[in-house]
Amino acid sequence: MQQKFSRSFDELKNIVTMTEALFLQDRIPSGLRNVVDLATEELFVNMVTYNTETDQKILIEMLPHEHGVEVSLTDYDVERFDPRAARPVDVDAPLEERTPGGLGLYLVLKMVDSIHYEYRNRQSKITFIVDRK
């Protein structure tokens, strides 16, 4: 299952619809939904927010994996950005030192089972897997 999405947060509801369809079609355990939704949203929002030099749509591909789901997001005509190198967040910091933002990629790296990054011909592709625990 694959679909291209405009560079707008308004597309999030359509991404959720796509994910829902995959889970229903392939009878993927519903317990994985929230992590898949979270990781997909955070990576999509990151591309929309920071890859502002392009107006091309973002491709999202989803397919069942052996014990869960594999999701890829591809952004076209952009600079390299490997989410695995995202700056760590000090989640033990006191309230006065915490600031909104920065948590998205941290949560993705914490919650998915594996994540892979490819950059070729100005195409930035992130693939993650969420498995049944």
Added chain:
Amino acid sequence: MFEIEFGDSDSVVVEGRLDAAQAVKAQAFLDQVGGQCVLDLAKLEYVSSAGLGVLLKTHKRLMGSGSGIKLINVNHHIHDIFRYSGFDKLFEIVPASN
């Protein structure tokens, strides 16, 4: 779908999916809240980092005046997100009874 409104006993009821598309709506509502704020999350199905940012910003503002946010009826998944984010150390959290 996302809704935020005042409930009984001055609590604020949050329902649906608090994602990046809904964070502006949530922030606009919570910017009007003063004093101790109880957020009832019983019907909150999903929250992303954008929603966490709204909660953190509001909590810091209210803490500045000696109050803050209390999160009640927090389901298992949402609680996991709070725990991974370190929010369980920043907020008073009451899990859902089931």
